[in-house]
Amino acid sequence: MTERERFRFDVHATDGAARTGTIHMKRGDIRTPAFMPVGTAGTVKAMMPENVRATGADILLGNTYHLMLRPTPERVDRLGGLHKFMNWDRPILTDSGGFQVMSLAELRKMSEEGVTFQSHLDGSKILLTPERSMEIQRLLGSDIVMCFDECTPFPATYEQTRSSMELSMRWAKRSRDGFNSGEAHAARSALFGIVQGGVYEDLRFQSIDALTDIGFDGYAVGGLAVGEGQEEMFRVLDFTMPKMPKHTPRYLMGVGKPDDIVGAVERGIDMFDCVLPTRSGRTGQAFTPYGPINMKNARHKDDPRPIVEGCACAACTSYSRAYVHHLIRAGEILGAMLLTWHNLQFYQDMMAGLRAAISEGRLTEHANRFRADYVRGDIEPI
Template sequence: MTRPRFAFETHAVDGRARTGVLAMRRGDIRTPAFMPVGTAGTVKAMLPEHVRETGADILLGNTYHLMLRPTAERVHHLGGLHTFMNWPHPILTDSGGFQVMSLAGLRKLTEEGVTFQSHLDGRRILLTPERSMEIQRLLGSDIVMAFDECTPYPATRDEAAASMALSMRWARRSRDGFDAGGDHAAGSALFGIVQGGVYGDLRAQSAADLLDIGFDGYAVGGLAVGEGQELMFKVLDETVPHLPAGAPRYLMGVGKPDDIVGAVERGIDMFDCVLPTRSGRTGQAFTRRGPVNMKNARHKDDPRPIDEACGCPACRSYSRAYVHHLLKAGEILGAMLLTWHNLCFYQDLMQGLRDAIAAGRLAEHAADFRATYAAGDIDPV
């Protein structure tokens, strides 16, 4: 049986939250979904098959980093990103807009696109909506993101309006460039990105512009850039009602576990964030009782697992004392075990949300999660 290019089906609704399946040619994505970040063609400190074992249905790759090294053309020549990194399941690629924004003084923004200086060798490179679509096509992305300008925070209303309008013009060019992609366009999906800063009317206008162009899914960009959780949730409350119920909604770059729970309650279906992997490399473990610094000396004699409720390999087979020792000794295994644990925690979080929505008890589940997460870690007796 031929699998669909792209189909989104809602299975259950609880308040504004919903659970379902995004079906694609390389597999199904259960929603709400968390996408581990594989920026440069790898989820740091993890084998692809182990990422899959955590429960991940889809990974995120990055246009900006892969275009610079090893280059999209080289990846394409070697069989595409799925073959290159040994991940046969769906991949979403970020368009590069966020990374280009973060270059600040190293970029020049024009109507055509963004000219920036490579952080690898200093070359001047022009990235346009058309080139972003070409790179994502060469990589073989399943979900392609439109090229946009990620509006920084803080920004005045006039600044946010000008930035949003430019992103909408680039969205049209991204749509046209994607549609010119031939066989790849026929086998993948294109998501538009809502911008507008923290201004509800600009977000509504951006959503309307994207709907007029027409996309397979709709992302909310320009959040988790310093505005804080309360303001982020306010923007979601003002934005999500303008997005179609029949398309997936993706909150880009989010986030902390309690950010995800609150965004799911507001109708978001997809998330990505470097937090679980980055934290794993710096000694922080996410647990049901909140984050824990495994470098702290109080763990050095603790025989308990990182999280007694977790079934990941780190918690099944190793003690806090051993993980603490690895981190203090600078052993790579410490980062590997913590990364594996954190990714399992995030996937367990998503499964718990999916189950709660399906059972019609999301409010109770979210309240229990918040209370336990805020309680803090317990010292050994």
């Protein structure tokens, strides 16, 4: 199998720093800029796989940490791999587990070898290393594998950030070696490195240099969307993106809010993931071109309109705001299902709009109109 058949990234058009393209993989093409719905434990919550695909999603994200604990990667492997297990035949990206382990705080212990932590399920002690992370992702059958890193918390001092970044770079080399050792899986999948360095310009540059020396199929920007705010995130992207490799995909991990995504696309990011559209769907929030709305609010109880006029999701084509409001207030599962479907459709429509604007050389106009509309607020019926 040739490198070209395994993984290829083609840029089709650019507009400023933004670009649109296609990631070619054996299980299908991924149109960029792309938003990846999050399927943490082998499912996009409240959605059937075929419905996720119908929204326009080309790729899903799975979670190494959660799948490692339950049902275990060995069991998934015996059952034919994650694609078969969850009935998704297109690409899957799996994160390395580093972010989830960071969030365990006092339940984890860092060392050069890896991270020892207590399972949130049964309290058992588990050691996660770069090599084990690569093995888990191989057993799952991931198409895009993320190297194992420490997600540097915010805020952190310069010295704390430097130490964390340098550890992540040593782990990146071990991840590369561990990935290569699984020859059959490496021959049909891709490995992405993760740029760390917090909010410090020189540390981000050192991280990029270290990763490009190792060599990866794509490069992610990690350690953002962890509390620093949009202005600071964009500042970091402004100095980081010009230094990133230009002929590989660039992935901003864990982002995010619609206006965050638009701003990051303008700065040259190709891939995104976030739990926000699905989590919001389960808590009664719907995304619209005029900002998010709370479907629990009484103002929707007599509203015969769809959530968004012209939206192709099941919630908007078949039901009224009044009905969705009723479902949410009554605690019916269908309410969460319909809102999740709608939110994922909104995100995929947003990405399609960005791709079209880049292709036609009108991204600035499109992005400015999107932002102006988004802060306008949803208008009540007359």
